[in-house]
Amino acid sequence: DIVMTQSPDSLAVSLGERATINCKSSQSVLYSSNNKNYLAWYQQKPGQPPKLLIYWASTRESGVPDRFSGSGSGTDFTLTISSLQAGDVAVYYCQQYYNIPFTFGPGTKVDIK
């Protein structure tokens, strides 16, 4: 199984400041035949289901604000919130869909400082 790790476990950022979350996979999730990274990012607010933010590691889902961006390739990925808003308080998960089982990272909790 591909093991997903995230860092930090939690972070507190001032409103308007940048938040950066890292995700690492135990093996590459880059499929060489199409040069796509099989990596997604989700946001989960309390009491709500997860919401897809980013897929193919860097493609923003329709309707997601452009302050959310994804980057990275192979085994190392980053989710960046360029200017944190109050409504961004949530737990963020990365997930690989390169190999079954489709494993999630443990999550990173983002709060306001």
Add this chain to the structure above:
Amino acid sequence: EVQLLESGGGLVQPGGSLRLSCAASGFTFSSYAMNWVRQAPGKGLEWVSVICGSGDSTYYADSVKGRFTISRDNSKNTLYLQMSSLRVEDTAVYYCAKSRGGSCYSGNDYWGQGTLVTVSS
């Protein structure tokens, strides 16, 4: 508008069975892979199972393999999860989630609100 509505959760004793349903609307159900993902109370997300577009390919997490069965009825736009030999550690909110494409190998762009399964004596 895409909607996914889970049902069938509840309290069941260890060793018991339960069938979850997920009624889908707002998209061509038969064209998309569908997943079940669960979340134990206060814990992270755990992928459980996926069924690819036509239903001929199904896959499971090791933790549920041999006990859970995913299926779909494309005529009813409904996804199912038959759970048997339930264990206390299966207690979780179960979400159905739509894949972005027909392939199993894509992210999940829509999620239901979830249904709570509690396994306890």
